[in-house]
Amino acid sequence: MIQKNLLLTRREMEVIDKKLKNMQLTQQDSNYLSKFVRPKLKEINLIDAKTLLEKLEYNPKALSIEKRIKGILLKNIKNIASITIYGSTIYNSYKNYRDIDILVIVKKRFWKKSGEKYKKILEIKKQVKKHIPNLDLSIYDEKTFQNSYSTNISLIYQLKDRKTIYGNLKLPNKLEISKLDLRMKTDYSILENDEYDGLEIYKALRNLILIILTLNKIIDNKKLIKCLNEEIGMNLVEKLKLNKESKIEKEIALLHLKKLLKSVLKQLEKSKWEKIVLLNH
Structure with a gap:
């Protein structure tokens, strides 16, 4: 008998075992295979178990990192709508938390010229350099982000793996x-x-x-x-x-x-x- 698991019922395991041993199946067995076992196995096959386990794995440092990032950003930037960590940090479950990509969306611009925004980004990067040496911080106002996101393939890909740690990042369902x-x-x-x-x-x-x-x-x-x-x-x-x-x-x-x-x-x-x-x- 194959090893028990929580994904298949006892009856389903019995039918699979009979099939693997080339034993004769009853009509009921065949029905089980077609209606329950095969559809379930097809769904299981679609799951990338390794990646899913890595994402679900608890990293005790993650919470403190997120708390520190959120605190510094909220202290330095006004009218924040959302703070989102994205990219390899999320994809690899904080295994390399010294290199983090962050997207901040503000309700309205705090800068008149782009130079003012980048000056603020440099100030924040200096504050977190001890804990996060390679911080890639992007800041958009809500209107600019919504207008540019749908046509920016690189940004769409970057935000595929993300975690919003403050507020709500609004993304369109269809592009x-x-x-x-x-x-x-x-x-x-x-x-x-x-x-x-x-x-x-x-x-x-x-x-x-x-x-x-x-x-x-x-x-x-x-x-x-x-x-x-x-x-x-x-x-x-x-x-x-x-x-x-x-x-x-x-x-x-x-x-x-x-x-x-x-x-x-x-x-x-x-x-x-x-x-x-x-x-x-």
């Missing part, structure tokens, strides 16, 4: 991305010479993979990482991110980039639609 937006985004992956460093090449490759996934109506950071690793290999991906690639490895990465860019542009040119609709769960 419409135009072909023109995607075509313009390919410009970020055009590197005209080999003077770019590894990190810039990595970002250019990542940008193209992101466009490809969007064309296939996929918003999934895990899939993004997987596709990038499959394109040039995990080892080279890590070297590019750290600017530790060799001259030959850099040339290989640039060849992949040019080939991928050509493929994406061709795909966009052939497509007959003007807008693509994405469901933002």
Whole structure:
């Protein structure tokens, strides 16, 4: 008999056991397989258990980190509508809490010129540097965020894995991305010479993979990482991110980039639609 678990009933386990042992099934057994067992197993198969467990894993430092971040931001910025931590910090359940991406939405601007906003960001980064050396803080007013979010594929992906620790981050359930937006985004992956460093090449490759996934109506950071690793290999991906690639490895990465860019542009040119609709769960 297969090992007991909480996902399947005793009766379901008995039927599975008979099937695995090639024993003759009754009509009732067959009905159990088709109506209960197979649908349940298909649903289980859709679950990424490893990622889910990592997200559910309790990290005692997470609460204190969030409390510190929230306290500093509320003290330094007025009229905050929401504070959201996003990206790899959430995806990896605070395993690297020294490098955190934060989005702050304010009800109305506290700055007249963008320089005033960035000055405030620098002040906050200095305050948290001891605990969070690499803080990436973005601040939007509500109107600007709502107008720009739906056309900003990178931001859509970044906020796919998120945790709002203050207020309520309002995101649309349905997104419409135009072909023109995607075509313009390919410009970020055009590197005209080999003077770019590894990190810039990595970002250019990542940008193209992101466009490809969007064309296939996929918003999934895990899939993004997987596709990038499959394109040039995990080892080279890590070297590019750290600017530790060799001259030959850099040339290989640039060849992949040019080939991928050509493929994406061709795909966009052939497509007959003007807008693509994405469901933002």
